[in-house]
Amino acid sequence: MADVCLRLQYACPWQSNMAAHGRQPVLSSTPLQILFHLNGWYFAAFFVAEILMFIYKGVILPYPQDNLILDVVLLLLFSGLETLRLFYGWKGNLCQRSLALFVSVAILVPCAVLSVYYLLLQTFVLRLEFVLNAVLLCFYGFELVLGVMTISIFSRANIY
Structure with a gap:
């Protein structure tokens, strides 16, 4: 019986001893x-809110057409x-790769500039845009650190 338990222990990697x-x-x-996951959902909501605010600005406010197009293109780039x-x-x-994580941190700079x-x-x-972007910049600060x-x-x- 002990031999079966020992074999089961090695068959289940989440229960085995790493050493x-x-x-x-x-x-x-x-x-x-967790921050990446939350930021993904937050940015999706941010993107939808920005599109709706651009529609609002284009209809209600005297927003210059060229500036509106520029802002929408920058939002798509963002x-x-x-x-x-x-x-x-x-x-x-997740894969414990420094280079991929460094690329993510490097791309954080233009994202912060756009924010x-x-x-x-x-x-x-709009005030709502101010609040949404301030929260996004807080996410960026925590993710940078x-x-x-x-x-x-x-x-x-020492990972090989």
Whole structure:
């Protein structure tokens, strides 16, 4: 009976001893992964809210047509960059790859610049946009700190 339990222990990787198998410890950051997940959902809501606010601005406010087109194109660029950033961050954290996580942190810079643009530099900035972008910048700040910490942890580990 003890022999069967011993074999079952090695058959279930989540119950086995990592040192006995020669596996490396899990270094992925759970708080960073939670932030990536929450930021993905938040950005989806942010994107929909921005589109609706652009429709509102285009109909109600005397928004110049060229500026409106520029803001929508920048929002689409922002969406693409944010998707790439979250993808590389997600995969870099889960696969414990410093380079992918570094790419995510590097893409964070243009995303933050675009968020500041929507926060301060648009033709018309609504209060809702101000709040949404301020929250997004808080996400970015936390992800920057946790991302840099996780990159340093991955870099110091002896993973082959």
